[in-house]
Amino acid sequence: MNSRLNEQQVIKGRVLTRHAVNRQGGLHLQYFVQTENGPVTVEIPNQEHVCFVQATDATALLASSELRGVRRSPVALSCFANTPVEALYCVDGRQQRNLNRAAKDLDIELFESDIKVEHRFLVERFIALDAEFYGHFVARTGTNAVSQQQPLFIASRARQAVSTIALNAISLDFECSFAGELYSVGLYGQTTEGCVYQKVIMVGEAEETDANYIEWVENEAQLINQLISWFAEYDPDIIIGWSVVTFDLALLYRRAKHHGIALTIGRDNHPLGWKVEDKYRPETLSLPGRVVLDGIDWLKAAFYQFDRYSLEFVSQALLDEGKAIHNVDNRMDEINDLFLNNKPALAHYNLTDCRLVWDIFEKTHLFDFAIERAKLTGLELGRVGASVAAFNNLYLPHLHRAGYVAPSKPASDGIESPGGYVMDSVPGLYQHILVLDFKSLYPSIIRTFLIDPKGLVEGLTQVEEQTVSGFLGAQFSREKPILPMLIKNLSEQRELAKAHHDAPLSQAIKIIMNSLYGVLGSRGCVFHDARLASSITMRGHEIMKQTRLWIEAEGYKVIYGDTDSTFVWLGNDFEQEQVAQTGKSLAEKVNQLWRDKLTQEFKLESFLELEFETHFEQFFMPTLRGSVEGSKKRYVGTKRQTSGELGLVFKGMEQVRSDWSPLARRVQYELYERLFQHLDVTTYLREIIDSLHSGELDDELIFTKHLRRNLEDYTAKSAPHLKVARALCDINQDQRFAKRGARIEYVMTLNGAEPAEQTSNLIDYDYYLSRQLEPIAEPILSILKTSFSEVATNQMSLI
Template sequence: MLSRHVVQDSASLWLHYYVKTENGPVLVKVPQAEFICFCASANLAALLSIPALGVVRTKALPLHNFDLDNVTAIYCQSRQGFRHLIKGAIDLGIDLFEADIRPEQRYLIERFIALDAEFMGHYVEDIPSSALPVFIAQRARKRSFDIELKSISLDFECSFNGELYSVGLYGRNEKGDEYQKVIMVGNQTDQGSNKQPDGEFARIVDDIQWVSDEKTLIIALINWFADYDPDVVIGWAVVTFDLALLYRRAKLHGIALTIGRGKSELGWKVADKYRPETLTLPGRVVLDGIDWLKAAFYRFDSFSLEFVSRALLDRGKAIHNVENRGEEITELFHQNKLALAHYNLNDSRLVWDIFEKTQLFDFAIERSRLTGLELGRVGGSVAAFNNLYLPYLHRAGYVAPSGAASQGLESPGGYVMDSIPGLYRDIVVLDFKSLYPSIIRTFLIDPKGLIEGLSSQESDTVDGFLGAKFSRRSPILPQLIKTLAEHREEAKAENNAPLSQAIKIIMNSLYGVLGSKGCVFHDARLASSITLRGHEIMKQTRKWIEELGYQVIYGDTDSTFVWLGGKSPQTGIGEIGKQLVDIVNRRWKEKLKNEMKLDCYLELEFESHFEQFFMPTLRGSSEGSKKRYVGAYTKPDGELELVFKGMEQVRSDWSPLARRVQQELYFRLFSKLDVVSFLRGVIDDLKLGKLDDELIFTKRLRRDIKDYTAKSSPHVKAAQKMCQHTSDEQYSRKGTKVEYLITLNGAEPVKFQKSSIDYDYYIDRQLQPISDPVLTILKVKFESIASNQLSLI
């Protein structure tokens, strides 16, 4: 299924599903649809007295709410009537249950349908052969299919004011056959020069469709969509920039943007809110590279196409000045359109190759297939939980609550142990595999189980926290996690990385959903029974390890850092780690079986071994820090690899110089190389102006400047100065990349630097904080190095 819709006509309500079949796209229509919700049966009469409900039917069901009241289903045949029902219920102070579940979604989840389905019914015969086939469905069921989706990477080039110059389109099929096309305003001879196309530019001449103006470009693109007919459109900020820009330009020219299937129009559910969640494009799926990399938990210092493509593909944009590409794009449009077409296609190809390299196509499909979320929807953890949980809840005799039982995340977070700072050799890291999902499964934590447990006999329950008791009988959530865990092991065995990653993310999101007041199942007793049980598990694990003669120097949520004592072990490090894991896992199984009569699904694993490890103190204190450390291990090629956690090295708000120096300081510390001479040389070069290029801070505005309550942030001040110097408001907008230096007159944008660089700031506020932890180990004071008055030690 590509997209899902509910459509109201004059007579009735329909569900529309645009699906891709082995024989092409089809519009499936389900007739006689209804908006559905539930109420306590005692409140039905009051609700039916609400005016303007339209055609409504009701049915008493063998279901209960979480207060154990009998419930009745209410079925509305119009959207307007359903809205009146919801508003009237609010005015009467009456709870409605599951009123937020959309009809097109409920139809699927009640049948356990996620992405693939088989519809039974008949085709409409009087549809023109050129139109999209229409199928009237009477029944549907879950089926699995493997159908190739036709995808295209789309990218626009435009002027500073948004006028479209060209659109690049690139794709490949499963056989590796390429497709590429550029629709460009102008003509091949309109170059502003007498240069003949040669080399790589000459190869794309036949791939360009020349059009006379922007309006003709838009019409040509609409025709292209009808002809090529892609199922999936990908791009970089493709919704928030490309499609939003296309929509605005089409609107300017009075063109109906009919690029959806069946000549349906692209639109937005909320005016002027150009976001993936507000986009409507019937019959097509839109995947934005930035959003989907983040959804798959990729992390980059910058999510610009240039940065990500360099990191993943080792190549980037086909332009000389990436930072000022707007000016160069306009120049190419007027001087060398073939070069602009090459640049345009290269951007489209970069996006395609990033999707293939990271398997984002497969990840998006597997995520939808697992959760029932629409293909292309990012986020949606609460909706995914509902899709998975509700059909089982209904079959167990309950409807979902009307809202959260408590307001917010009252439960504590993960357990973070006080650290023992210092420089260590041989630290073993032991991790509990999927700790929170394992806790849910082991201790039978479940929304339905909580309701039933509170009214059950003691022998039939498992104690939680904050007074929670969970029924041992047929819990839903632990069974869902069991199924997901089994599927993940199968995916790993089959080397299906996208499926394995999708399952891992879903499993780990379950605690977050239960801990969020945006979820109707949220209850502090549920969330606390997970996190506080995690605290208990981590403390007991530490106790068992230390009883074996080892020291635990730190622990964080699910990880335990064990010092082996500083002596060369008789057996291998890996063997010691395995022994610790085996002992702890065995003890947990015995403890839970004997004390709580529970099967244990907690699984401690030997995660890693740091040959050297540094846990710093809090600045200006002897107390150990938390969530900050540096570890080192030797790679197979013999090189020393450093791992930074929570240090300045991994934070983008420190200068490139500070990050480079910190990396080198710890490399020298662990390699027993001279730290002091290196640091003195850096400070000397800094004062001589040799390192100015490494002093530039780069940060983006997270909101418009006018929306910042505190204007003291250096990058905000620098952005304000850019606006003042240029009189250009674009530098004040959210997302603007600000490059600035700290000068004797504060933060100044690099382009408009007037004052001298404040080298003392970089020494005192950048180099000293990152140097002090290392120098403390060496018993050297930073001041003695900075002043070139190093004492003999």
């Protein structure tokens, strides 16, 4: 280490966490970076917060005595009102806050004042995850120069880089008592060589066991201290888990605080902390040098969907394996019993949970997805959501180089753009329905029609020949638009990813591209302008309507359309072997018509691409309940699987919704199977009604809901699952049923909703008939020229 001191060097690595630190009157940017030679702390001294103000407002704003230290400087930039701006520099966060307050008091606009300095430094240099830093290593001095600290590199500049450095991850999970006292912590991972690492730190006296991964400690405080030592030794870059922030790390923090233990599990001896006291959320977590990925959040970010997001449910769905415990739903009692009587079994359960989370991450490529998303967006590795911040990271450096600063607030106030196009459906039972989808329709519209915030500002001042017309008076400049260029780059990267079978990268790009319209349509984005959003959605309406006309001109019937999908009926007698070729030919015909139209009318290159997506051999489009009009976003069809078998596909129906009883969902599935296979439907329904009233189906009448927030935070209190949650708290004297995420099971009785395991009244079978079975059966029965009331009445007379 000493031989490296004061040498001018370059280090390259992956930026794990970012921080701004005020020290000795100066602002230092601090980046924790993993390099090929291990973790390094990079600091960039003498930095400043920066924002912008219109040049005409600068003098009045800086007249206050408390702002005398703010530095101003002319820059070659303008705001969207095309007036020059000056840059304002603050040496610390306090001065920046004073500046913001003064501007608000004087009603003076500040531009980009909310961009954190540690992010701006990277974004302006197009640095996302991987970077090169230029500077030198220095010796640490003072009381902080301890063995657990990593090398310190003082940098003067940085640039983007390409890196393939593998990051070291660990899956972490705690087991605890009802009161939250720690029993054990499980740690599971795999080295880059593929070797398994596993450890459980367990409170208790050492026992003879074959589980050589157990490390015994005397008490909870020793467990925490041993875990701190483990972090220093194993030194993971990434921590994964299931509700790992809101439960595991929050619990660890509270227990360490209870014992007065400094929880120094971050790098450089930094403690785990929270930016907002008692708000244990991913966005408030502070753990310098380590990235935390929660399995639930990242599955949702990658657009995986499950009825429930418990570890048991997701692991069973993805891995066909569940928790190593007998009674999952009442596992706390069993965990307590294992801690008292069979600690090795508890250690196995603890470690299994860790491994299940790891296997889910591996199965769904979440590690790769998180890394690719950070590389694409410039968001801090581990940050979920934040689509507005991702847009800013992508857009701002290009905007600045084009001579503009971002607006201080959205342009639109109360003017909203319409949503996606949804045409009226033609209800009925069909054979041979084609679904033709526009590939990434909204990004393609942005790219084709040059829709761009900067382009709108410039286009409104240009002559018509230099612009492309949008909607609500929008005109977009043809000169160097930024957003279409970004989409072009992303599209090309996605095609390369698909060619290389890089599914995580392809998925990350798809999600980012599709989020761009949503950002422009959100009032939370300073670039929001109804003219931008409407020029996307209203153009989409126009495209879908014209596409329908062209398809019907070919002699086919369009029965439905939704945002970017067109449903085409080929006719019930269409030849099966001609379906695929017809779908591809139709798509190419429409694509060519769009290329011709846009060249002739707009002098634009078309990036619209219609694809043959799906063939439903049989298809049912229901009516709206109580109406003859066709429904929207609801249908059922049979689709040939890769195995060659026909499978049922439900869209928007009760079958895919978790707020319907298992009975309703099963019956609906079987009804449509019978409909499509031309089997008897009414006899089957009568058998179900008979079994329902005889009590044979009681196990399928249980509703399951999870609290999305703590019980006291609900404004509407009358929902059945909330009523049952309150009852469970009272009956069991257990407030767990009032906490966010609590699983509530109930049935409908003659006295309303009651806990499934503690009913005091008879089940209300008529409720299940009229509110569960009738709504799902009626659409099918109407096709068969009968009704649920007729079927039910005939059956009831026989009971």
